[in-house]
Amino acid sequence: MTPTILRFAATSLFVFVSGLLASAGAHEIRPAIADLYLEQGELRLEIRLNLEAIVADIEPGLANTTESVNAARYEALRAMPPEDLLAAFDKAAFANSIFAVLDGTPLPIEVVETSAGPVGDIALLRDSSVTLRADLPASGGLTVGWDAGFGPLVLRLMNEGSDYSVYLEPGMTTDMLPVDGAIQQSFGEVFFSYISVGFKHILPLGIDHVLFVIGLFLLSTRFSPLLWQISAFTVAHTITLALGLFGVVQVSAAIVEPLIALSIAYVAIENVIFSKLTRWRPALIFGFGLLHGLGFAGVLQEFGLSEGNEVAGLLGFNVGVEIGQITVVALCFLAVGIWFGRKPWYRAAITIPASLAIAIMGLYWFVERTFLA
Structure with a gap:
C-alpha cells in the first residue's frame, strides 16, 4: 500500500470517527x-x-x-x-x-x-x-x-x-x-456498582470528554508526553469531582458546560498551531481538568448518592472514568498511533484534519450551551 493511500485511509478514519462522535453529542442517551x-x-x-x-x-x-x-x-x-x-x-x-x-x-x-x-x-x-x-x-x-x-x-x-x-x-x-x-x-458493593457508571459516562455517553482525550492524543503519540497530560487531567478532575460532590465547590452547569466545550476547542486549535508540546500545556490541561471534574460531579449529584455512600461512589465512579479514558487512548493507538504515529506525513494527514474537526465541534457546543440552552 502506497503512502498516499495510507495517508488517505488514516485521515478518513479519524475525520469519520470525529464526525460520528460530534453528531452524537446532542442526542445522547442517559439512564x-x-x-x-x-x-x-x-x-x-x-x-x-x-x-x-x-x-x-x-x-x-x-x-x-x-x-x-x-x-x-x-x-x-x-x-x-x-x-x-x-x-x-x-x-x-x-x-x-x-x-x-x-x-x-x-x-x-x-x-x-x-x-x-x-x-x-x-x-x-x-x-x-x-x-x-x-x-x-x-x-x-x-x-x-x-x-x-x-x-x-x-x-x-x-x-x-x-x-x-x-x-x-x-x-x-x-x-x-x-x-x-x-x-x-x-x-465494596457501592464501589463496584459505580465503576460501570463512571466508565459509561465516558463510553459511550461522554462524547465531549472523549473528544478532549483524543485531542490530547493527537499531539502526543509518544507515551511519555501523553502520560504527563493525562496525569495532570486526572489529578485535576479528581480534586473538583470530590469538592463538587461534597458541596465544597458549587458552580452552575450553565457556566461549566460551555467552558468544557471551549477547553475541547482550545486543545484542538493548539494542536493545529503548534507541532510540539508547549511548556504551558500540562498546566492548562490541569486547569481544564478542574472544569471537567465539576462536570463529572454534576453527574454524581444528579444520581444522588445516599448519605454514607459518597466516598465509595466517588472512588468507583472515578475509577470507571479512568478506565474509560485509558480505553479511548488505547483505541487511538490501535487505530493510528502504532501504525502511522512516526510517519513524516502524520501531522498533516491526521493531527491537523482531526483537530480541526474537534475544534469545530467544541465551538459549536460552546454556542449551543451558551445561547441555545
Missing part, C-alpha cells in the same frame, strides 16, 4: 433515575426519564438516538408540546413493564402521575417524570426493575435509615429489599 419509597401499605416509584425515548421505542445500547430506526419518531416527539407528548404515552403498557415482585409474586402497579417539561432546544434532553404506586403488604422481600428495552436505571431507596442506591443494567433488578426495615450497602 433514568428512580426514587423508591416503601411506606406503610404503599410502594411509590418516582422516575425521571427521557419520555420521548420510551414512547418512540429507542433501542437500548445505542450511543445516541440518531442511530435508532425510530429516530424520526423521536425527533417529532421532541418538538411536541408537553400535553401532546403525555397523550402519546401509553401508561398501562408502561406500568406493565415495571417489575415489583414481593416474595415471588408480582405486585399490581399503576401510573398515578406524569409530567413533561416545555419544548425548548429539541437537541437537548427534556425533563419528564412518571410516578407509579402499588399496594404493599406489611412485610416481605421486594425486588424492583423495569423492562430491558428501556435501558439502564439508577434506583435509590429513599426510606429513612437506608443508604441503598444501585445502577441497574438493562433488564436487571435490585437486591432483595425488606419492605419493613432499612437496608445498608457495603463499601
